[in-house]
Amino acid sequence: MCGIVGAASLRNVTPILLEGLKRLEYRGYDSAGIAVALAGQLQRERETGKVAELEAKLARREVKGQLGIAHTRWATHGKPSRYNAHPHMSNASVAVVHNGIIENHESLRSSLQQQGYTFHSETDTEVIAHLFDHHYRQAEAPDAEQRLLSAFRTTLSFLHGAYALGIIHIEHPESLLCARMGSPLVIGEGSEEHFIASDPLALLQVTDRFIYLEEGDHALVTRDACRIYEALGSDPRAEQARQSMPMTTTGQPAGSDPKAVLEWSEVQRPVVRYEHGDQVADKGEYRHFMLKEIHEQPRALKATLEGKVSDEGRLLTSILGPGADALLASVKQVQIVSCGTSYHAGLVARYWLEGLAGLPCAVEIASEFRYRHVVVPEGTLFVTISQSGETADTLAALRFAKTAGYLATLAICNVPGSSLVRESDLRLLTNAGPEIGVASTKAFTTQLAALLWLSVALGRERLGEERVASLMSDLAALPEQVERVLDLEPTIEALAARFASKHHTLFLGRGPHYPVAMEGALKLKEISYIHAEAYAAGELKHGPLALVDDDMPVVTVAPSDELLEKLKSNLQEVRARGGQLINFVCEHAGLEDGEGVHNLLLPKVADEVAPIVYSVPLQLLSYHVALVKGTDVDKPRNLAKSVTVE
Numbered sequence: 102m103c104g105i106v107g108a109a110s111l112r113n114v115t116p117i118l119l120e121g122l123k124r125l126e127y128r129g130y131d132s133a134g135i136a137v138a139l140a141g142q143l144q145r146e147r148e149t150g151k152v153a154e155l156e157a158k159l160a161r162r163e164v165k166g167q168l169g170i171a172h173t174r175w176a177t178h179g180k181p182s183r184y185n186a187h188p189h190m191s192n193a194s195v196a197v198v199h200n201g202i203i204e205n206h207e208s209l210r211s212s213l214q215q216q217g218y219t220f221h222s223e224t225d226t227e228v229i230a231h232l233f234d235h236h237y238r239q240a241e242a243p244d245a246e247q248r249l250l251s252a253f254r255t256t257l258s259f260l261h262g263a264y265a266l267g268i269i270h271i272e273h274p275e276s277l278l279c280a281r282m283g284s285p286l287v288i289g290e291g292s293e294e295h296f297i298a299s300d301p302l303a304l305l306q307v308t309d310r311f312i313y314l315e316e317g318d319h320a321l322v323t324r325d326a327c328r329i330y331e332a333l334g335s336d337p338r339a340e341q342a343r344q345s346m347p348m349t350t351t352g353q354p355a356g357s358d359p360k361a362v363l364e365w366s367e368v369q370r371p372v373v374r375y376e377h378g379d380q381v382a383d384k385g386e387y388r389h390f391m392l393k394e395i396h397e398q399p400r401a402l403k404a405t406l407e408g409k410v411s412d413e414g415r416l417l418t419s420i421l422g423p424g425a426d427a428l429l430a431s432v433k434q435v436q437i438v439s440c441g442t443s444y445h446a447g448l449v450a451r452y453w454l455e456g457l458a459g460l461p462c463a464v465e466i467a468s469e470f471r472y473r474h475v476v477v478p479e480g481t482l483f484v485t486i487s488q489s490g491e492t493a494d495t496l497a498a499l500r501f502a503k504t505a506g507y508l509a510t511l512a513i514c515n516v517p518g519s520s521l522v523r524e525s526d527l528r529l530l531t532n533a534g535p536e537i538g539v540a541s542t543k544a545f546t547t548q549l550a551a552l553l554w555l556s557v558a559l560g561r562e563r564l565g566e567e568r569v570a571s572l573m574s575d576l577a578a579l580p581e582q583v584e585r586v587l588d589l590e591p592t593i594e595a596l597a598a599r600f601a602s603k604h605h606t607l608f609l610g611r612g613p614h615y616p617v618a619m620e621g622a623l624k625l626k627e628i629s630y631i632h633a634e635a636y637a638a639g640e641l642k643h644g645p646l647a648l649v650d651d652d653m654p655v656v657t658v659a660p661s662d663e664l665l666e667k668l669k670s671n672l673q674e675v676r677a678r679g680g681q682l683i684n685f686v687c688e689h690a691g692l693e694d695g696e697g698v699h700n701l702l703l704p705k706v707a708d709e710v711a712p713i714v715y716s717v718p719l720q721l722l723s724y725h726v727a728l729v730k731g732t733d734v735d736k737p738r739n740l741a742k743s744v745t746v747e
């Protein structure tokens with residue numbers, strides 16, 4: 102999704118902004134741009150394609166200054182093009198970068214047009230530039246800074262939707278305005294310089310000290326200081342939740358009226374040190390971040406489990422937050438809400454929550470959940486799962502859930518300072534370290550490990566000490582088991598060649614391995630662009646079997662569990678129609694290679710942890726198929742790492 106970088110410094114900020122944009126490339130984008138203030142002028146350059154193309158352009162035309170903003174755009178309103186790329190300007194005096202969606206942009210656009218503003222793009226963002234220009238011209242204030250802030254606040258009051266914003270004005274060559282509502286934004290603190298960015302990763306080359314803006318905050322940032330203001334008198338999160346709720350019975354969409362006049366008060370937000378080191382620029386010995394992250398899984402799984410079990414095997418549930426112990430004891434059911442890979446993790450967890458904790462569990466995609474009129478059963482724990490903690494639909498679902506009568510909210514997340522973590526009652530961090538590849542890998546397996554731990558924590562009375570201890574030792578054995586699976590990479594690489602000319606693939610699994618198959622299919626389609634669908638193997642005869650012929654690879658996930666014999670019958674059905682079977686199978690399953698049957702043997706592992714272990718070869722398969730196909734593995738087309746707009 103769109104990425105923002107901004108800087109106010111004594112040095113030339115252009116190289117800082119460009120490096121920041123490069124570090125945001127992993128988020129996905131289609132164009133990039135920069136605006137820098139110098140000598141009473143705003144200089145702007147924009148380009149479609151990669152940041153390197155913008156950089157090449159900047160090498161031909163010197164753009165430098167001590168204040169600037171920059172942006173990578175992921176098109177929502179208007180196609181990818183130079184004129185739709187940010188920054189957007191108004192009257193050559195205001196430049197704006199924006200992440201999010203302004204929902205009332207059409208009504209704002211027509212009222213600004215009536216006031217004489219000409220639009221040069223199809224974007225929703227351009228209204229912000231003109232709106233700001235308009236209010237700046239009208240603002241009356243005792244001094245220049247008050248005038249700037251007053252125009253900014255009035256502008257914000259007209260915006261419905263989600264935004265992270267960076268704005269500069271020609272008459273204020275030292276001031277950088279920024280705001281967040283629904284899209285993440287951090288301020289980076291340097292020595293006599295300050296920065297803003299959508300993600301701390303963009304600024305690690307210049308600082309490791311960050312201030313996370315809260316929902317509804319805005320700030321005036323200069324090289325020497327940053328002053329942050331929060332809204333008083335109305336809860337901006339409630340406003341956001343209102344906007345993201347299902348349509349009212351009258352079906353009224355958000356209008357173009359300003360929000361109720363707000364009072365503002367200066368506020369101190371904590372400065373947080375980023376402790377993961379600067380891993381963004383470093384693929385190490387690996388060709389792609391995705392491969393690096395697949396191989397990091399043993400270490401990531403270990404880090405996820407660290408601090409969650411005492412030396413005596415006791416589950417340290419207090420890490421979830423204050424009051425967690427009592428709260429867990431009162432949970433009667435669980436509602437999980439998430440998107441994409443994180444949704445698949447939730448689907449696997451349902452088997453654990455029901456089987457181990459004996460709790461009814463519902464799992465839903467956030468974009469559906471947030472628009473349903475849900476009925477909340479008493480004692481329901483609301484769990485969100487997210488790598489980034491900034492996924493717009495998941496966040497909106499959480500905000501809605503907080504008003505809907507759930508027992509408590511719990512975020513399972515990889516990013517400690519993220520909105521999801523900060524806004525939930527309890528948090529379970531996965532500690533996988535930054536994930537840069539768009540295709541989620543270590544985030545998924547660590548989410549699964551965290552969810553298994555949570556299921557045991559919720560079911561510990563029922564399970565008894567001995568069973569809890571044995572499940573914890575199964576979890577502790579995971580890093581070594583995953584290491585053994587990683588050793589199979591050369592065999593998996595050889596299998597990948599079979600997919601090079603294929604257009605479709607089926608993935609099959611049963612029980613918790615059905616969602617593992619779903620995740621395998623998602624991985625394959627997102628990075629190799631081969632159409633892949635997953636089915637519960639028992640569903641084959643109810644339709645998908647019609648697709649199977651000798652040109653159809655069918656990938657199955659076949660651990661040695663109670664459903665294996667049933668799965669074997671499903672495999673017979675595929676072979677009888679000529680389907681090419683590629684089985685990821687337990688070495689004790691008794692399946693043999695033959696014509697059209699290729700078995701990749703995996704170690705025998707405990708049933709509960711098998712979904713985690715069996716996910717890894719599917720990741721490697723997708724990776725190597727993508728290599729054969731020559732796609733952009735880390736930045737697949739049309740996709741963004743963190744989906745911060747609806």
Ligand code: AGP
Nearest residue numbers: 441442443487488489492540541
């Ligand atoms: C999967 O490889 C994708 N990266 C995507 O499905 C992702 O899991 C989804 O967008 C949710 O992201 P989150 O975990 O950051 O909320």
